[in-house]
Amino acid sequence: MTNSSILVTGGAGFIGSFLIEELLQHSPARIIILDNLIRGSLDNISSFKDNPTIDFVEGDIRDAALLEKCVAGVDYVFHTAALRINACAADPAAGFEVMLKSTFNLAELCVKYKVKKVVYSSSASVYGLAQHFPTPETDNPYNNQTFYGSAKLWGEQLFRSYNFMYGLDYVALRYFNVYGPRMDTDGKYTEVMIRWLDCIKDGTAPLIYGDGSTTMDFVYVRDVAKANIAALVADVTDETFNIGNGRETSLKELLEILLSVNDSDLVPEFRDENTVNPVSRRLADNRKAVQLLKFEPSIALEKGLKELSEWYFEKKKLTAVSI
Ligand SMILES: NC(=O)c1ccc[n+]([C@@H]2O[C@H](COP(=O)([O-])OP(=O)(O)OC[C@H]3O[C@@H](n4cnc5c(N)ncnc54)[C@H](O)[C@@H]3O)[C@@H](O)[C@H]2O)c1
Structure with missing residues (x-):
């Protein structure tokens, strides 16, 4: 290069x-x-x-x-x-x-x-x-x-x-x-982590649609x-x-980790799923990337969510100051 x-x-x-x-x-x-x-x-x-x-x-x-x-x-x-x-x-x-x-x-x-x-x-x-x-x-x-x-x-x-x-x-x-700093925080298609961080900031109950058992593979x-x-x-x-990270995380578990890294004791509210999600599970088999690209993800979800949260709160602080 x-x-x-x-x-x-x-x-x-x-x-x-x-x-x-x-x-x-x-x-x-x-x-x-x-x-x-x-x-x-x-x-x-x-x-x-x-x-x-x-x-x-x-x-x-x-x-x-x-x-x-x-x-x-x-x-x-x-x-x-x-x-x-x-x-x-x-x-x-x-x-x-x-x-x-x-x-x-x-x-x-x-x-x-x-x-x-x-x-x-x-x-x-x-x-x-x-x-x-x-x-x-x-x-x-x-x-x-x-x-x-x-x-x-x-x-x-x-x-x-x-x-x-x-x-x-x-x-x-x-x-x-994929998650991390610079995720879209206020666009039309904002992701669930950012909506939950909004709740943590405002002290309102984070919403989970469905029973929270849908899983994803979050990679930093x-x-x-x-x-x-x-x-x-x-x-x-x-x-x-x-x-991917090769770790399957349910939305419920994701919220628990996000609350924990932010020392928050908010309790989630469960709502009926309003859309049909045809993809209820995600988990990557990473072995090919490890073998041929020598690539292995290095950032655990807890660490990544901490960095995401720090970035989010810093950004909100700056926005509040400029308003
Ligand atoms: N974020 C995820 O979880 C994820 C997962 C799977 C695949 N991807 C893929 O990774 C790539 C990057 O995604 P991201 O999350 O950074 O999304 P992003 O929307 O932040 O980045 C895409 C960029 O492309 C630009 N763009 C869109 N249309 C354009 C156009 N017509 N001309 C010039 N620029 C244009 C946007 O302004 C944006 O900066 C995309 O191809 C996406 O489909 C992302």
Whole structure:
């Protein structure tokens, strides 16, 4: 990576911004960030935006000419720009443009400009409700019911076919439930941890919809950033990897840990589930990433939730001061 030129689509986002912090440790010559800030922010990149290595381009990956300018001459691409799962469901046409058409344009450009390797952000959503737990990468994707999951799977397969047809090197990473500082705290699709932190701040009862038995595999954002670097540097191509913590945590348990790290004695309130959640379990089988990428998550949920909480309360304090 040293002295190389790297494009990070979606680099002002949650995962992208941590990835760039990691990349900067490897002394690249130039990092281009292409982000339209639909969800990302200048705040996310404030610690490195003025670094001379960084070239921040505020723009849309749907703008084919701009995308071409960004790809021309780079050695590596990390493709993290995407719409969220609910945003795709709310507007599948936009989902198509961002997740499918732009990813296609990107793959074409990577071949045209002889990009050496692409690291593609995929998702555990490709499995839907998986068949096996822990879930290996070989589980089939036929249980996926979402546009988002289908788009991520299509992206994986697109890069696979471009590897086969044109020799484009790539690795796809299926992230499980990523959490950490810079998670969206007040957007339309705010995650449950942030809603619970809001409750802890306000001293109101955190709500659990259903019985709280739904499980997820929470992986800390800095670990995900490290997995991206491992995927780039490993002598591996045309492979897909689960990136999770390998620990299954129920929502009820998650709330207990979050309350405990914040010394809170709030008592949760249970409400009827108002939507059907077709994915009641998530647990990554991490062995392939450990073996081939030499990547192993290093941050336990308790430590990660503590860091998330510290960041959240600091951010709220700053917001209160500026109001
Ligand atoms: N966060 C998770 O738990 C999770 C889980 C699985 C997969 N992923 C995938 O990881 C990647 C990064 O996710 P994240 O959590 O950092 O989300 P994020 O929304 O914070 O980051 C995505 C970034 O892409 C940008 N973007 C969106 N549409 C764009 C467009 N048309 N042109 C330019 N930029 C655009 C957004 O502004 C944002 O900064 C995504 O591909 C996502 O699907 C995330």
